[in-house]
Amino acid sequence: MSSPSSSPLCYSHDGEDKHPATEDGGDEPNGSPPPTPFSFKQFDIVSDYSDHHYADSNLFANCIGSDVSKKIMREWKILERNLPESIFVRAYEERIDLLRAVIVGPAGTPYHDGLFFFDLAFTSDYPNSPPMVYYHSYGLRLNPNLYEDGYVCLSLINTWDGKEEERWNPAISTVLQILISIQALVLNEKPYFNEPELEEEVEAEIYSDAYNKEAYLFCCKMMMRLMKNPPKNYEEFVKNYFGEKGKGILAACKAYSDGRVRVGRFNEKENSESESDDCNRAEVSAIFKALMEKMHRDLHAAFLLFCTI
Secondary structure, three states: OOOOOOOOOOOOHHHOOOOOOOOOOOOOOOOOOOOOOOOOOOEEEEOOOOOOOOOOOOOOOOOOOOHHHHHHHHHHHHHHHHOOOOEEEEEEOOOOOEEEEEEEOOOOOOOOOOEEEEEEEOOOOOOOOOOEEEEOOOOOOOEOOEOOOOOEOOHHHOOOOOOHHHOOOOOOOOHHHHHHHHHHHHOOOOHHHHOOOOOOOHHHHHHHHHHHHHHHHHHHHHHHHHHHOOOOOOHHHHHHHHHHHHHHHHHHHHHHHHOOOOOOOOOOOOOOOOOOOHHHOOOOOHHHHHHHHHHHHHHHHHHHHHOOO
């Protein structure tokens, strides 16, 4: 498998936000995000930050009332108005320097239907420096840019030496850009090529396909660990999310174990057990088939135990 180094990922500054917040924090028309299927607000303010990775860090001891706090409030407004339907953020009433976000794995990738949690912390020199970002890996390495120890390798937060225009820009960069960058550029269709200097050649595509299979298996393992130990303030969200998505996830496991569709390309509406698109079929080894079949059984048991499917 490829080395642990990561590619220069960034999010275009051109897409900062669709409805920029005003300096005085005034409301704008149509600013509220649409309701979610789980009646779980996309952005909300909560009180309990006890399990936040940066809870005891004191990176910004005297945040409230400072000039920087006004800039953080602007970030809150941008998030409240512009979050896509697949990202949910919690801010903290008594610790405005902290945020927590969950990103739903994008369709068409080996991360589809997974939940990916990140803790963010603003430092005292924000916005001159980007927020610190920690990934809740649950002990699994399923992407070249997301490490088991929680390290996130991304140009936009200055943890990868990308081009100058790809790095954090205090004048225009936002937390929203960070979250969308992770969702679109890190959790992508072919994460194997997140590694630097890898080209999409025939041999590399074979390795990429193998990486996707491993990534999906780890994604499923993380689902089970997440259901057992969901982050605070997201307990009901996790339960309801997997309660709704469980049947589709199990169907994907079955389709991948049978080789009816390549990992990442499962579509619940299109890939029924009786259908098979030859161009999307995949060769599966006996080992992968056995692992996926076991994963199907384990996930089914977990969904019955922790959710209602």
